[in-house]
Amino acid sequence: MSFHLLFLISIVAGFVGAMSGMGGGIILIPALTFFGMDIKHAIAVSIVSVIATSSGSASAYVRDRITNLKVGMFLEMFTIVGALAGAAITLISGRKFLFILFGIVLLSSWVALFRQRHESWRQAVHQDSFSHWLELEGKYYDESVGKMIEYRGSRAYLGGPLMLGAGLVAGLLGIGAGALKVLIHDLVMGLPPKVSTTTSNLIIGVTALAGTSVYLAAGMIDPGLAAPIILGVVLGATLGTRLLVRLTNQLVRRFFLLVLLILGIEMILRGIWGT
Amino acid sequence: MDHRLKNEKKVDHFDMEILVGYILLAGVLISAALLTIGLIWHWAIWGNLRFEHSIVGMNFFEFILSTLHQVFSHATRPRFILNMGIGVLMLTPFVRVLASVFYFALKERNWKYTLFTGFVFCVLAYSLFLR
Numbered sequence: 001m002s003f004h005l006l007f008l009i010s011i012v013a014g015f016v017g018a019m020s021g022m023g024g025g026i027i028l029i030p031a032l033t034f035f036g037m038d039i040k041h042a043i044a045v046s047i048v049s050v051i052a053t054s055s056g057s058a059s060a061y062v063r064d065r066i067t068n069l070k071v072g073m074f075l076e077m078f079t080i081v082g083a084l085a086g087a088a089i090t091l092i093s094g095r096k097f098l099f100i101l102f103g104i105v106l107l108s109s110w111v112a113l114f115r116q117r118h119e120s121w122r123q124a125v126h127q128d129s130f131s132h133w134l135e136l137e138g139k140y141y142d143e144s145v146g147k148m149i150e151y152r153g154s155r156a157y158l159g160g161p162l163m164l165g166a167g168l169v170a171g172l173l174g175i176g177a178g179a180l181k182v183l184i185h186d187l188v189m190g191l192p193p194k195v196s197t198t199t200s201n202l203i204i205g206v207t208a209l210a211g212t213s214v215y216l217a218a219g220m221i222d223p224g225l226a227a228p229i230i231l232g233v234v235l236g237a238t239l240g241t242r243l244l245v246r247l248t249n250q251l252v253r254r255f256f257l258l259v260l261l262i263l264g265i266e267m268i269l270r271g272i273w274g275t
Numbered sequence: 276m277d278h279r280l281k282n283e284k285k286v287d288h289f290d291m292e293i294l295v296g297y298i299l300l301a302g303v304l305i306s307a308a309l310l311t312i313g314l315i316w317h318w319a320i321w322g323n324l325r326f327e328h329s330i331v332g333m334n335f336f337e338f339i340l341s342t343l344h345q346v347f348s349h350a351t352r353p354r355f356i357l358n359m360g361i362g363v364l365m366l367t368p369f370v371r372v373l374a375s376v377f378y379f380a381l382k383e384r385n386w387k388y389t390l391f392t393g394f395v396f397c398v399l400a401y402s403l404f405l406r
Contacts, residue, residue: 048361048364048365051364051365051367051368052303052306052307052364054368055299055302055303055364055367055368055371056299056300056303058299059295059296059297059298059299059300059303060296060300062292062295062296062299063292063293063296063297065292067292069291069292069295069375070388073375073388073391073392073395074388074391076372076391076395077391077394077395077398080395080398080399080402081398084398084402133387134387135387135388202295205299205367205368205371206368206369206371206372206395206399208368209365209368209369209399209402210398210399210402212365213334213335213365213399213402213403213405214402214405216332216333216334216335216338216365217332217333217334217405217406218332219332219333221361223313223354223357223358223360223361224354224357226361227310227313227314227357227360227361228314230306230307230310230360230361230364231307231310231311231314234303234307
């Protein structure tokens with residue numbers, strides 16, 4: 001695959017990944033395998049680039065004070081353990097399985113997001129004592145409505161263990177699994193959409209690092225191949241991050257729905273019929 | 276230091292958000308700069324951007340050590356820069372977690388979160404030693 005193609009694919013992947021909080025991998029892996037790269041190598045190189053996307057955009061979100069650091073750092077404990085296990089499973093599993101699983105993860109994210117599409121975020125009425133003990137409250141300034149929004153994260157006892165699964169998927173498929181993390185934040189823990197996307201971005205970085213070390217140890221990360229991909233993804237993500245803070249929630253959501261649906265169907269079909 | 280002083284003025288105090296935000300930013304910028312230099316250097320020497328090598332399985336610290344050994348061989352210098360770029364990138368979240376441990380322990384004296392981030396740090400350190 002030529003340098004220019006790798007670079008171009010990566011810019012697009014980084015852009016969409018940052019806007020959605022899903023990480024670049026969700027576009028990158030289908031694209032790389034489409035142009036003939038082996039799916040396991042695509043997964044390995046993707047997860048390195050996910051560290052870059054996540055750290056780059058998280059740095060902006062964190063300084064804008066939208067990210068909830070405590071929610072992030074509590075949930076990281078679960079995602080990194082999941083990611084280590086997931087990456088280890090990928091090394092020993094078959095390629096068809098990886099394609100089909102990738103498709104299923106994309107489609108299940110789609111279904112969950114689709115059912116949610118008409119509801120906008122509501123403040124959780126009750127915060128359980130465990131989440132209160134974890135200090136999961138927060139507030140941020142929302143540019144699109146022009147006011148300070150306060151919220152209380154809840155049901156951390158459920159969110160934590162579910163994050164183990166999100167981490168597993170992340171390590172297994174070399175993606176940020178941001179869509180899953182955002183879902184857990186939105187539906188289980190009652191965080192406002194912008195807080196959930198940006199906090200998921202922060203968690204994705206360490207989760208991807210855990211996965212990367214497994215793939216590096218397996219000799220699957222080639223710096224010559226990773227370099228243009230990382231650079232492209234960072235460039236795309238920088239542009240995507242600038243856009244997210246300005247867009248309304250509904251518009252962002254509708255765009256993800258379309259992307260998730262197309263990629264999900266494509267990956268499953270390739271898993272079934274072979275590549 | 277300069278950055279830190281500027282931001283103390285802007286938000287009145289140095290806090291976790293500033294610390295984490297700038298660690299992440301610095302890590303990504305340094306890594307991107309190294310990768311760019313590595314690619315341009317390689318292109319200047321060889322006239323193409325084809326890298327035909329893949330690394331053998333090694334853990335993060337072996338990877339860094341073997342990279343440092345390459346400093347002494349002229350032919351592989353662009354590759355050395357690329358490897359350092361990857362190394363810095365991998366260290367970025369790791370350093371961010373380490374800084375959080377210290378921040379929670381020393382500045383906020385929040386033992387709950389010192390313990391949480393400490394756990395994350397240990398698991399990551401373990402994973403970097405994987406072979």
